[in-house]
Amino acid sequence: xxxxxxxxxxxxxxxxxxxxxxxxxxxxxxxxxxxxxxxxxxxxxxxxxxxxxxxxxxxxxxxxxxxxxxxxxxxxxxxxxxxxxxxxxxxxxxxxxxxxxxxxxxxxxxxxxxxxxxxxxxxxxxxxxxxxxxxxxxxxxxxxxxxxxxxxxxxxxxxxxxxxxxxxxxxxxxxxxxxxxxxxxxxxxxxxxxxxxxxxxxxxxxxxxxxxxxxxxxxxxxxxxxxxxxxxxxxxxxxxxxxxxxxxxxxxxxxxxxxxxxxxxxxxxxxxxxxxxxxxxxxxxx
Numbered sequence: 001x002x003x004x005x006x007x008x009x010x011x012x013x014x015x016x017x018x019x020x021x022x023x024x025x026x027x028x029x030x031x032x033x034x035x036x037x038x039x040x041x042x043x044x045x046x047x048x049x050x051x052x053x054x055x056x057x058x059x060x061x062x063x064x065x066x067x068x069x070x071x072x073x074x075x076x077x078x079x080x081x082x083x084x085x086x087x088x089x090x091x092x093x094x095x096x097x098x099x100x101x102x103x104x105x106x107x108x109x110x111x112x113x114x115x116x117x118x119x120x121x122x123x124x125x126x127x128x129x130x131x132x133x134x135x136x137x138x139x140x141x142x143x144x145x146x147x148x149x150x151x152x153x154x155x156x157x158x159x160x161x162x163x164x165x166x167x168x169x170x171x172x173x174x175x176x177x178x179x180x181x182x183x184x185x186x187x188x189x190x191x192x193x194x195x196x197x198x199x200x201x202x203x204x205x206x207x208x209x210x211x212x213x214x215x216x217x218x219x220x221x222x223x224x225x226x227x228x229x230x231x232x233x234x235x236x237x238x239x240x241x242x243x244x245x246x247x248x249x250x251x252x253x254x255x256x257x258x259x260x261x262x263x264x265x266x267x268x269x270x271x272x273x274x275x276x277x278x279x280x281x282x283x284x285x286x
Contacts, residue, residue: 004124004149006087006088006123006124007124009080009083009084009087010084010123010124012076012080013077013080013081013084015073016072016073016074016076016077016080017073017077017081019069019070019073019074019077020070020073020074020077023066023067023070023073023074027066027067027070031063031064031065031066034063034064035060035063035064037063038056038059038060038063039060041059042055042056042059084123087115087123088115088123089115089116089120089123090114090115090116091112091113091114091115092112092113092115092142092262092263093110093111093112093113093269094110094111094113094142094151094153094265095108095109095110095111095272096108096109096110096111096153099241099244100153100154100239100240100241100244100245100246100247101140101153101154101155101239101240101241101245102214102240102241102244103186103201103212103213103214103240103241104140104155104211104212104240104285104286105140105153105240105265105268105285106271106273106281107273108271108272108273108274109268109270109271109281110268110269110270110271110272111153111265111267111268111269111285112265112266112267112268112269113142113262113263113264113265113266114263114264114265114266115262115263116132116263117132117133117263117264117266118132118133118134118135118261118263118264119131119132119133120132126259126260127259128258128259135156135159135235135261135264136156136159136207137156137157137158137159137173137206137207138155138156138206138207138209138211139155139156139264140153140154140155140156140264140265140266140285141153141154141155141156141235141237141261141262141263141264141265142261142262142263142264142265143235143237143256143260143261143262144256144260144262145237145251145256145260146251146253146254146255146256146257146260147251147252147253151262152237152247153265154237154238154239154245154247154248155211155237155238155239155240156235156236156237157171157173157206157236157237157238157248158173158228158230158235158236158248159230159235159236160230160231160232160233160234160235161229161230161232162174162229162230162236163175163227163228163229163230164227164228164229164230164236164248165226165227165228166224166225166226166249167224167225167226168219168224168225169215169216169217169218169219169224169242169243171204171238173206178204178205178206179204179205180202180203180204180205180213180215181202181203181205182200182201182202183200183201183202183203183212184200184201185198185199185200185201186198186199186200186201186214195216195217195218195243196216196218197216197217197218199214199215199216199243200214200215200216200217201213201214202214202215209286210286211240211286212240212286213240213241213242214240214241214242214243215242215243216242216243226249228248228254228255230255231255233257233258234255234256234257234258235255235256235258235261236248236254236255236256237256265285266284266285267282267283267284267285268281268282268283268284268285269282270282
């Protein structure tokens with residue numbers, strides 16, 4: 001299971017905020033009173049003399065000194081709060097850990113995910129509080145699969161009510177073949193290759209939008225002749241690396257509920273797998 005960073009961030013914001021509030025309401029008053037006593041004690045000195053008097057500077061510094069936990073909380077709270085709001089409601093970065101979305105996304109790609117594309121959700125609890133838009137076929141989405149609590153990224157193939165068929169490595173949506181056009185043979189020998197011949201890179205068109213897919217031209221998987229009907233409030237997901245992706249075709253519960261959606265991936269902003277980071281792959285995600 002992945003580290004629940006949103007929960008950790010929320011707890012950090014809450015704790016630093018509570019410490020800051022307690023200090024503002026209770027502790028700061030006692031420090032101000034202590035500083036006032038020091039000022040009264042050295043009232044006979046002029047402002048210039050106070051500045052030069054080590055006793056005054058030491059006494060005032062001790063009176064005004066914040067507890068370490070308060071000092072750190074006041075420093076970190078605004079930064080944590082800004083990061084929390086940005087990650088929870090606007091844009092969140094993710095790193096691609098596997099080849100399941102090749103050739104669209106490579107291992108080591110850093111992507112940006114729009115968190116409000118499909119509505120505003122409460123962080124951690126994932127409860128939608130505002131409708132803003134609906135998922136569309138062909139969207140590249142980050143979500144939690146129905147069987148575990150970690151992030152996945154796949155392409156949305158089936159909307160609620162759709163009939164999805166995958167037969168002889170051919171995708172059908174509502175009885176119609178999803179068009180594919182050969183671009184080239186994949187020259188890269190990918191890890192875990194199980195294709196009897198060379199893989200192909202094809203242009204696939206879903207609802208008028210094209211994207212690249214990597215596939216084996218010959219059938220060979222046990223799920224290669226199956227049909228699914230997507231229930232209401234759920235979605236059917238597939239990886240662009242069609243023969244090397246754990247997705248709705250193989251999950252015991254194949255459909256991703258709406259509440260598990262995290263956001264829409266819209267851009268690659270950096271690639272960093274080995275060596276120095278690169279921005280050569282930066283751009284929008286199709």
